[in-house]
Amino acid sequence: MTERPWLDTTLEPAERARRLVAAMSLEQKIAQLHGAMKTVDIYAMSNNATTAEEMDQLVAQIQIERHVAGLDELDIPRYRITNGPVGVGMGDGTPSPPATALPMSIGLAAGFDPELARQYGDVIGDEAAALGQHVLEGPGVCLHRLPTGGRNFEYYSEDPYLSGVMGVEVAKAIQAHDVVAMAKHYAVNDQEHERFRANVEIDENVLRELYLLPFEMLVKDADIAAVMSAYNRVRGTYATENRYLLHTILREQWGFTGYVQSDFWSCRSAAASLSAGLDHEMPDAKWLNEENVKAALHDTSLEIQTVDRALVRRFTQMFRFGHFEKPYAPREIDAARNGATSRRIGSQIAVLLKNDAGLLPLAADAGRILVVGQAKFVDEACLGGGGSSKVDPLYTVRPLDGLQDVLKSLGSGSTLSSVTVADDLSDLDSAVEAAGGADVVVVMAGLVATEGLDQPHANLLNQQDEMIARLLAANPNTVVVLKDGNPVLMPWIEQAPAVLEVWNQGAEDGHVVADLLFGVVNPSGKVPTTYPRSFEDTPFAGHEERYPGVDEGEGYPTMRYTEGLQMGYRWYQSQNIEPLFPFGFGLSYTTFELSGLQVSAPAGAPVEVSATVTNTGERAGAEVVQVYLSFPEEAQQPPRRLVGFQKVTVEPGTTQTVSIIIDPDATNHPLSVWDDRARDFVIRPGEYGIHVGTSSASTPLESRIAVAG
Known part of the structure; x- marks a missing residue:
């Protein structure tokens, strides 16, 4: 033990980390500053993806090895990192290990219930530990500033307090399983447009009162072990090189003692990033490699004490959660138990937006029930969330299967049928005809957003608004079920007698929607983000400087948060605009x-x-x-x-x-x-x-x- 004092479990984690780093050679230190994936040109690859499907293909092509290589000679284990925050997605190794596909984070926030957040985090922490992972990259607590933001589905809300409350409970539950939780994306990564290049200009009071507040709550209330730095520039400096964010605020003012990891390929330098407070580069050694780090040490733009500091911070958290003592021993996930939890959570987060004349809940003996919609929302469970956080599900419950299960449990004599409408609406007429002959029509529509791309507009894609309007006109007993990860415009809302927002539900989609439609569960969710009547009512209509930004002669777009504190419901109330x-x-x-x-x-x-x-x-x-x-x-x-x-x-x-x-x-x-x-x-x-x-x-x-x- 005296030869390896860092293995002495009676010592404090920070002391063990200091002793380990003191025993390391320079080459060993550099090898622990970064992930082990082979470097790729992610910037060129991302620029070629213009749709959600292409982004998913890009993610599949990357074949990420999400880990830091172990060093057997020092008994440093392989450090396994999995994505989040909507379940265990893309864990160490390829393909991703299957896990429970949970509802999206925006839906969880709609529950307005910290206990649901604790249960949600407990599933994620349990499954990450079961799969032998050490780190879960989540929760994500950026705000829904932009109604069409590509990653709103994996963030919680437009409100910083609600986001912070939910994030704290999720993080605490994850870390209760000795898995590092990682708050992301720090900071003001509220849109995906030009995320590798864009700059955000923001007043200090707006930054502190809104956009940093959930992160502050995570640091102080959850004792979160790690923070992920964002892609974008903040006031002209990349977030990974921003000393004011990474050191002054995070450590000096908030007292953060964990470590900061780069978002994948967000690191842009060696000396500048480490000196600013970045501690770890993922997923490769594009910048924190031997050549760069040794050159920076040689020319004194980087000090060896700074390298040591970065390693001590991460090793401290590894010792804190016992990662050196636990052998890699993956176990089977309890899919039935965690799936039941997902179903229970999902049923508590749906929002009943409209219910004229009490059309909902539907009677079990409603007669001929027709389910209509495009394939993504009718034929398969709506998993949601394109990009790196996508979960490979252990199982799924399709809409019709879930409806049949619940109707059977209710002893129903109703008949159930479905019509799948083509994305180009080429067969819409036959769907409308079928709707006219049904006793009840359930229209399932929605939106699956993705990392890397903001939505082109706030309407449902693939002409679904036209589809919904036609079906509503065909049958007065029509319920619209929305499965999305963003607030959407509803030009057909006056025609609709009942609208139920269920979000991208994940694996238990079919059961959850059926439970809600037939009143097995009473909806109790609340929208965590304002639904506008039109895009013209939002802070962004006619304000390119707010989004998508303006090139001010520096070669990249700058987004100015000139709406200030008037974001979300604060905007609508300040401007006396009635939202939908x-x-x-x-x-x-x-x-x-x-x-x-x-x-x-x-x-x-x-x-x-x-x-x-x-x-x-x-x-x-x-x-x-x-x-x-x-x-x-x-x-x-x-x-x-x-x-x-x-x-x-x-x-x-x-x-x-x-x-x-x-x-x-x-x-x-x-x-x-x-x-x-x-x-x-x-x-x-x-x-x-x-x-x-x-x-x-x-x-x-x-x-x-x-x-x-």
Whole structure:
């Protein structure tokens, strides 16, 4: 043991890491700074992908070996890294090991339930550990700034607090399995357009109050072990070389003690990146190779202490989670157990957007039920999420199979049939004819976004809007089921009697949708991102400088976040624009009434907000009580800020009391604004409004409190 003191488990992880690095040669150190994949020209390959299908083909071609090679002579194990954050996707080795395909992260956030997030992270952590992986690249906590963002499906929300709450629970659950969780993509990687080149210009208060806030919560509340640096430039400097982000904020101000890994091929230099605070390059040694690192050490643009620092940071986390002691022993995933969890989560995150005349839930004996839609949404389970986070599923439940299973369990005598509509709508007339002869029509439509590409527009692709409108006209008893990973425009909404947003559900698609349609489960989700009525209502109409950016003479597009704090629901409320569906909105098969608001606000202490929720309908259901704060005028804030929420299940005719604590010292800084002069969050003195309701646009209970600065 004295010859290898880093193997002494009685020592603290950081001390073990320091002793290991002290025993390493320079060549061994450099070999541990990067992944083991053969270097490829990812930039040229990415530029050739223009569709989701081509991006998937690109990912399949890369054949990634997602690991750091072990060093037997020092007992350093092979360090295995799997992608996330919507399940174990593309783990070490090719092809990817099969795992449970979970619902997309945007859907998880729609649950507005930290317990669901814990269960979600528990599945991911369990399966990553079962497959012998050491790192799970997730959760992703960038915000839904852009409604057409290509990776919104793997991020949570437009709201930083909701994103942070969900991300913290997912990360804690993953790390409970001794798997490193990795927050990504740090920072302001909110769009995929020109992601290898684009620059983001953003005011400091906007950066701190919105876009960095979920990362801060992950560092402080989840003790997250790793952070992934983004592709894009931030204020002219690549995120992987941005010392202000990687050192000043992350380590000096937040106290982060983990390590920073590059997004794949986001590293752009050796000395500059390591000196700024990047610790590890993946998936290869394009920059942190022997030639570059030794040259930088020779010309003193890099110091050996900086190399040592990077390695100590990563090895500390490996020792923290026992990675040196655990042999590589993959075990079988419990597909049935984790699939049941996925089904349970999926049923709690669907959002009932519209239900005129109570068309939903459908009666089990509804008669002739016709399911119509394009192949991706009708014939197969909608796994969602193109790109590197895509999960190779252990199994899937197709829509018709799931419907048949649930109808059988209900003892139904209904008949079930389906029509698949071609992507070019060449056979739409026959589908419309079939719809006219059915008792009930279920239209399944949607959108599968992908890493690397933003959507070309906010409408459903492949002329699905036209398909939906024609089918709605053919039968008044038509339900629209949306399976997507982004908010979409709905030009047919006035025609539709019922709309159910189920998201890209993953493996249990068929069962989840059937459970919801036939009322086995009562929908209780809330939209985590605003649905606009038109793209012209968004902050981006007529503002190219906001997106897709403008070349300001530097050769790359610069996106200026000139909408400031007015992002998401803050934008719509500030501009007095009524969205199609506001943030936090969601209906139920029952009805609720909020009353009895009480606010306790002792000076200098947390604020307690309580209210009662009464189920005034005939079914058990869950409601999400949401607390928003309005600030004094001098704070220069948008009209509302989400500062608390709680989901509660209520039986028919009964009442539940909800109590929500708003702690001024919490990591989400609920009562604070960023002050450039103080270089910190501060509380402005004055009168604050407490607004309690069931969405950002429906807060019938209100009170005011005086707050000292």
